[in-house]
Amino acid sequence: MFQLGKTIVSEDILEKDFVCNLTACKGGCCVDGDAGAPLSAEETKILEAIYPKIKSYLRPEGVEAIERLGSWVVGTEQDLETPLIDNNDCAYVIFDGQTALCGIEQAYNEGIIDWKKPVSCHLYPIRIKDFTEFAAVNYDRWDICDPACTLGNELQVPVYRFVKEALIRRFGENWFAELEKVAEEYQKERRK
Known part of the structure; x- marks a missing residue:
């Protein structure tokens, strides 16, 4: 988990891949x-x-x-x-x-x-839980979405990129730009 403004964000949205696969699900x-x-x-x-x-x-x-x-x-x-x-x-x-x-x-x-x-x-697959002082941003794992995880992995699309438009809609462009910076740093650290 990491903090971004008034949100606490699960690292799963950076780590996990996801692209809806309506033909499968x-x-x-x-x-x-x-x-x-x-x-x-x-x-x-x-x-x-x-x-x-x-x-x-x-x-x-x-x-x-x-x-x-x-x-x-x-x-x-x-x-x-x-x-x-x-x-x-x-x-x-x-x-x-x-x-x-x-x-x-x-x-x-x-x-x-x-x-x-x-x-x-x-x-979706991100779920937001609002608290008094912050919002929790979590990845919601559901077996019905296994085909989306497979397709996301094949296409190398992390969850946060798949739902970019929705995240901007919910938190704004500045928040998303900060999330992308965190994701870049996170990926650099993982490659070390």
């Missing part, structure tokens, strides 16, 4: 698990505002879940989350064949909205 992270995607309080307001614009992109069962539960829910740990369909799929999931995709991101890609998706989804 079929977007399993959006349909497996026991909770919805983590949300910030600000993101709950965004979901409420964009829902009418993205509703037509969603599956009927997703619309039903959102209209029954709300565009966001409070989870068992009192965290804010996206709602689930029957405790499985994220309510915002759509499918392209057998591959799970994000209906929010689809609307974004088509220029309907200007918000890509929850930052927790954009950051």
